[in-house]
Amino acid sequence: MRAITIPEPGGPERLVWAEVPDPVPAAGEVLVEVAATAVNRADLLQRQGFYDPPPGSSPYPGLECAGRIAALGPGVAGWAVGDEVCALLAGGGYAQRVAVPVGQLLPVPKGLTPQQAAALPEVACTVWSNVFQVAHLRPGETVLLHGGASGIGTMAIQLAKAVGARVAVTAGGPEKLARCAELGADLLIDYRRQDFVAELAALGGADVILDIIGAKYLERNVEALAVNGRLVVIGLQGGAKAEVNLSTLLARRAALVATNLRGRPLGEKAAIVAAVREHVWPLVEAGVVRPVVDRVLPIAEAAEAHRVVEAGAQVGKVVLEVPAGTG
Ligand SMILES: NC(=O)c1ccc[n+]([C@@H]2O[C@H](COP(=O)([O-])OP(=O)(O)OC[C@H]3O[C@@H](n4cnc5c(N)ncnc54)[C@H](OP(=O)(O)O)[C@@H]3O)[C@@H](O)[C@H]2O)c1
Numbered sequence: 356m357r358a359i360t361i362p363e364p365g366g367p368e369r370l371v372w373a374e375v376p377d378p379v380p381a382a383g384e385v386l387v388e389v390a391a392t393a394v395n396r397a398d399l400l401q402r403q404g405f406y407d408p409p410p411g412s413s414p415y416p417g418l419e420c421a422g423r424i425a426a427l428g429p430g431v432a433g434w435a436v437g438d439e440v441c442a443l444l445a446g447g448g449y450a451q452r453v454a455v456p457v458g459q460l461l462p463v464p465k466g467l468t469p470q471q472a473a474a475l476p477e478v479a480c481t482v483w484s485n486v487f488q489v490a491h492l493r494p495g496e497t498v499l500l501h502g503g504a505s506g507i508g509t510m511a512i513q514l515a516k517a518v519g520a521r522v523a524v525t526a527g528g529p530e531k532l533a534r535c536a537e538l539g540a541d542l543l544i545d546y547r548r549q550d551f552v553a554e555l556a557a558l559g560g561a562d563v564i565l566d567i568i569g570a571k572y573l574e575r576n577v578e579a580l581a582v583n584g585r586l587v588v589i590g591l592q593g594g595a596k597a598e599v600n601l602s603t604l605l606a607r608r609a610a611l612v613a614t615n616l617r618g619r620p621l622g623e624k625a626a627i628v629a630a631v632r633e634h635v636w637p638l639v640e641a642g643v644v645r646p647v648v649d650r651v652l653p654i655a656e657a658a659e660a661h662r663v664v665e666a667g668a669q670v671g672k673v674v675l676e677v678p679a680g681t682g
Contacts, residue, residue: 358415358450359657364404367658367665370416370449378413378447378454380428387440387455390422391473391651392448394660394673395506396590397617401446402661408446409618417448418617421463421472422677431457439463441472443480443628445617448473449657451677458625461632464639467646474646474672476628478510479635481589481616484627486511486565487518487634489612490585494519496562499555499579501572503540504531507589509647509671511565512538514635517643523561525551527667534670538647555579560607563587570594580609588613647671654678 360373380386398416400406408414421441424434434440440460447453463472486492498515502508503524515522516539523542524535532543542558544551552575555561560581566572571593576586577600584607604611616624638644649669652660653676660673 356451358447359417359654360415361402364402367402367661369402370657370661372655372657375415375450377452378450380426380431380454382429383431384428384454384456385424385431385434385440385460386426386428387420387422387442387453388425388679389420389448389451389453389677390469390679391677392417392420392450392654392675393474393477393506394657394664394675395419395477396592396664398449399661399665412445413447413450413453415447415450417446417450417453418444419473419476420444420448420453420677421469425452428454433457434460439469441469441476443476443616443624449654449675449677451679456621456625458621459628461628461636464636466640470651470674470676471646471648474506474648474674475510475639476631477616478506478672479631480624480627481507482511482514482565483631483635484616485587485589485614486515486563488627488630489614490563490565490587492518492520492563495521497521497523497555497558497560497581498563498565499523499525499551499561500540500565501525501546502567502590503535503538503543504670505567506647506672507565507567508535509538510644512540513644514638517638520563521558523551523555523558531670551575552579560584565589568593570597573597573599577603577607577609577611580607582607582609584609586611589615648674650674651676
């Protein structure tokens with residue numbers, strides 16, 4: 356088969372669509388013939404050599420895919436060859452075939468194309484696990500989503516609105532904020548011009564904050580929390596090390612959590628995927644939550660897709676189409 360390989364870490368030009376050995380599904384895995392995958396910011400870090408795949412997982416980038424089951428590994432029940440699926444991956448989505456633990460498979464939601472389905476698993480699992488399982492966002496609460504126009508943000512806006520929360524977002528400029536408003540965001544904050552702490556204070560603070568910036572925002576995020584607020588850090592685009600004023604956290608009786616999805620044990624990922632199938636998939640099939648696909652490019656143009664995401668030129672997800680066979 357072919358896959359996007361990274362012979363040397365570096366810029367987008369390091370991504371090479373090359374002939375590689377086929378994966379073989381182990382016990383409890385299926386082989387998926389990939390029709391589409393999607394770019395996540397983590398793929399850019401992996402390409403640069405800053406984010407190695409967890410031990411035992413595929414060396415190729417790609418944290419999600421959609422396609423058809425081509426073969427079953429030993430001991431697999433409940434899935435059949437030919438089933439249309441999408442999947443959360445620890446790697447290997449940028450390829451014609453990938454071996455997937457059954458606990459990470461989801462059916463393609465009714466009415467969606469493989470290109471749309473490929474844009475869902477990583478953001479649905481990340482948002483569901485952090486905003487709902489960790490931070491327990493409840494109807495009527497206020498959530499602040501940094502990077503509302505990102506892949507993560509576009510899913511989080513829709514899910515938070517679906518449960519009846521008030522949604523504040525940050526984004527870099529009026530065009531991206533307008534897209535967030537279309538998805539249901541209530542309070543639009545241009546992080547280049549506005550102070551999100553003051554904006555949230557006017558609403559009584561944020562009950563939940565989903566943060567993708569890390570160190571640079573830590574102090575201000577803590578200040579923006581309401582009493583009993585929950586701050587969940589999932590990205591470190593603004594650095595990893597910062598001081599936090601514990602007295603502010605203490606006065607707010609607030610919680611600070613940081614998580615990642617890729618390195619979790621199989622059982623935890625399976626539990627998250629099952630919860631997404633139970634809670635998110637019905638919303639997708641009802642059209643309440645939809646994949647936000649900025650553009651679809653052929654996988655051979657993965658370098659261009661990375662340039663787009665690196666430049667922040669997209670809203671939502673950039674999807675890569677994968678040709679069948681060895682093309
Ligand atoms: N921990 C986990 O398990 C996990 C899982 C998935 C993703 N993530 C993290 O979640 C983040 C989003 O991932 P993605 O794939 O959805 O990325 P993406 O689509 O490339 O989005 C990156 C976003 O960062 C925003 N941003 C940059 N500087 C900002 C600032 N100063 N204030 C507010 N927003 C800012 C950008 O906003 P503008 O374009 O509007 O400037 C953009 O929307 C990444 O940091 C990723 O590593 C973590």
